[in-house]
Amino acid sequence: MGDSDLPDWVPALTSAGLRLEFPAGAEGADLGLSLSGVEPVPGSAAREWSVRLASAAVSGKRVTVLVAGVAPDVGLKDLPVVGRFVPAGLGSVSGLALAARLAGGSGDVQACWDRLNGLLLAPGSTPVRPALPAGELDRNRLALGVEVAPLGSAIPVWVGFGGDTPIDPRSGDPEGEVIAGGGPGATAWIGVNRTIGPLQVQRVGLRYVPGTPAGLDVLLDARLAAGGLAVSTTGLGVGVTWKRGDSPGVTGGLDGLGLSYTAGALEVSGALARDPDPGKKGATLLVAGQLSVSTTALSFTAAGMYAELIGSGDPSVFVIASLTGLEIPIGPVVLTGLTGGFGYNTYLSLPVRPLDVPSHPLVSGGLPVGDGPLAVLNKLGETVQPRAGSLWIAAGAFFTVFEIVRAKAVLALQLTPGDVTVALLATAAAQFPTSGTPYACATLGLEATYRTSTGEIRVEGALDPDRSYLLSPSCRLRGGFALCVWTGPSHAGDFVFTLGGYHPAYVPPAHYPVVQRLGLDWQIDSVSVSGECYGAITPSMAMIGGRLEVSATVAGVKAWLEAHLDAVVRWAPFAFDVELGVRVGVSFDFLGHHDLELGADLRLWGPPTAGTAMVHLPLVPDITVRFGSGSAAEPPPLGWEEFHKNVLAGRDPQVQVTRGLVPDPDPGASKGTENGGKDNRTLRVAPEAFTLAITTPLPCTTLGLAAQETTSQVLDPATSDRRTVDVRPMNVTGATLHCTVKLYPTGTTDLVDLAAWVPSATTGALPASVFGTPPADGESPSPYGGDELVQGVTGLTLTTPAARPVHPVGPMHRSVLETEHGKDGTLPPAAAPETKVPAPGDRDALVRAAKDTTAVREQLIASWNSWFPPVDDGTGHPPWDGNLDGYLDRLWSVTDAEPLLVS
Secondary structure: OOHHHOOOOOOOOOEEEEEEEOOOOOOOOEEEEEEEEEEOOOOOOOEEEEEEEEEEEEOOEEEEEEEEEEOOOEEHHHOOOOHHHOOOOOOEEEEEEEEEEEEOOOOHHHHOHHHHHHHHOOOOOOOOOOOOOHHHHHHEEEEEEEEEOHHHOOEEEEEEEEEOOOOOHHHOOOOOOEEEOOOOOOEEEEEEEEEEOOEEEEEEEEEEEOOOOEEEEEEEEEEEEEOOEEEEEEEEEEEEEEOOOOOOEEEEEOOEEEEEEEEOOEEEEEEEEEOOOHHHHOEEEEEEEEEEEEOOOOEEEEEEEEEEEOOOOOEEEEEEEEEEEEEEEEOOEEEEEEEEEEEEEEEEOOOOOHHHHHHOHHHHOOOOHHHOHHHHHHHHOOOEEEEEEEEEEEEEEEEEEOOOEEEEEEEEEEEEOOEEEEEEEEEEEEEEOOOOOOOEEEEEEEEEEEEOOOOEEEEEEEEOOOOOEEOEEEEEEEOEEEEEEEOOOOOOOOEEEEEOOOOOOOOOOOOOOOOOOEEEEEEEOOEEEEEEEEEEEOOOEEEEEEEEEEEEEEOOEEEEEEEEEEEEEEOOOOEEEEEEEEEEEEEEEOOOEEEEEEEEEEEEEEOOOEEEEEEEOOOOOOEEEEEEOOOOOOOOOOOHHHHHHHHOOOOOOEEEEEEOEEOOOOOOOOOOOEEOOEEOOOOEEOOOOOEEEEEEEEEEOEEEEEOOOOEEEEEOOOOOOOOOEEEOOOOEEEEOOEEEEOOOOOOOOOOOOOOOOEEEEEEEEEEHHHHOOOOOOOOOOOOOOOOOEEEEEEEEEEEOOOOOOOOOOOOOOHHHHHOOOOOOOOOOOOOOOOOOOOEEOOHHHHHHHHHHOHHHHHHHHHHHHHHOOOOOOOOOOOOOOOOOHHHHHOHHHHOOOOOEEOO
């Protein structure tokens, strides 16, 4: 079998030895086998590994021991990322060994240990480190040894498990207990909890790493303390990899590193931890970190993450920090803390509900740094996730107002591809009185956001029912409010403002916020009080209402009171619908169960005003009284004249100059006269940059530009998604409305040719109560629900054609310029422009030409001064002359290349 037939995990072998001894009086031969390899390491001593087997006979039994070891000499200086900052002698792993008792029973190893140990020590070889004590394999079948060297002094640590007497896992003894870990390459952890001088070893782990090359990691969780300084490690270890044809590769590894320092009232602690499975978060490497500094007055906490994204390898970073314990008065406000953070290639999730604002990491100010970096990262991972192309920054403050209101506010800005988000997160808490037993307490969460991608401005707030009450903690307060405005591109023109939600029958659009009712719930012994109210305004309607329920049970008799009000008003066309009622009742058990209830309900609608009144009496049927005319169904449809006057307020199409308006030099002369309320002013416009905006009170289905004989279509119904229009108050569906633009010069009836003008249809949001689909027969006019707005074509813009370029005036002959006018009073046309190609010149020739023409220049300047005598401008500059000697002397300093000359 050649080298190519060996498995990948077989390392390169450099030496082998066999030892056979026949001790006097022994019951059999002793056997020793040694295999070893040496891996050269540039810049340091060679790294040796070995596998040794020893077998001896004692008391009629054969005892066989196998020991494998490697001298990695890997220290903190070899760790990734932080290794280059660690001093060379601070700490290292100098030896790693695995020992197994293959044959023999408990106590047999100790009986022949001297013979076994002699067989394990191959002549001329370095002993396996750490040295194997006989007791480990006497008690256990398997033992794992690590030799650590903190500050240069070697400390051996052996952990045995798999003894002849299995450990009962229910005993709670942590030593020898195997704990399986997750992640790629499962880890088996063995609890140790041993203290050796300043070193405390908590547990040792063994992890197999699949792949090519395969590897085996030996991990150590330990803590080294000296004075007030303590260093702790998580997953500190040595990784050994095997590849065919090579010696084993040895590398250092670290899953987590912690540092703490305590000196009096000062406590400083920090930690870093590597996520064992970063792929779930879209990264190839993910390291979490935390820092905590506290004194008797101040406390600073910070947590963050560094990751390398899958695919691109781009870094992803975020940090969240808070400082508490401040006392900085600013008028009635006292600043008590600061908070903030930033993230690069990370996405910051905002609270879904205002009730979630107090628990957001930026607002809460309480990071779980005591649970370790990975626990902090898992907590913050619900809020901040790696994402390429995202950038955010946040800053905020904690403060009190008048020593009554305790508030927190954070302003955040987030940039993502195609979107910009600005968010304000805030909480406010107050109680009265501030000391002693409070009689009122309220905690409010507030969230305000603006997103450019949706054009949404949203402000939401909600009371925390667990921390808001009145008079008594049993009287809980609840509810919220919301204000939302949409500016585009979706739902442009829509808005809603609500306190406590909407009418019970109202079906809000999907993009409207869900708001809890404003109310209270109070249980006082046998008396229960529950009340709630709401109010809302939308583009189509306003609604208001509430409900009160009171009940009490005394001596088996229950009494109750219920009252409610629900009202809605529609804007255009105007309509209202109001329902209110009250009921009182009692129930008791006497010769059976009895319920007695008395109440009244009233419903009003209009116009015209009408309604019903219903009286509920015990033991008799309900009594209903109707009054007014009409019913609650949709009112009769309006005609065009009434619709135009009452719903459209008599509006006609409007024309406005949006670009190219020129200020009027004499406003009074063009003021114009009033004609039926219309403005007849004469406007001055620039013909080359002139835009008209035409708006119509009704949405259009076709738009056209009229010419003398034809009409060109701007909006073609065959290709438009707005082919028809509904008019709800007129009970019209599927209407087509045509709009044709005609432009006349003043005082004529000839149409202006608009063929070269640039038209563009404009769209806008329209109230669904006016241009929505009419209700079916018998459907109540309010409340409606569904979309509050519909989109429609509301006009167009017209821009004058672009100006045609005019040929520039070229050179003219001298004879042309000598005559002021041509034969017909106009300047003669210019000759065709001449194009001359410049030729390379030199500065010496330029100097000679300039000096040869000095006399001509002086004559020209003298003629100019005779027409326009020079005036002293007070600057002290001499009058013009034709001498260029000063310029020519500096020609080589002011130019860096030879000139181009045109002759």
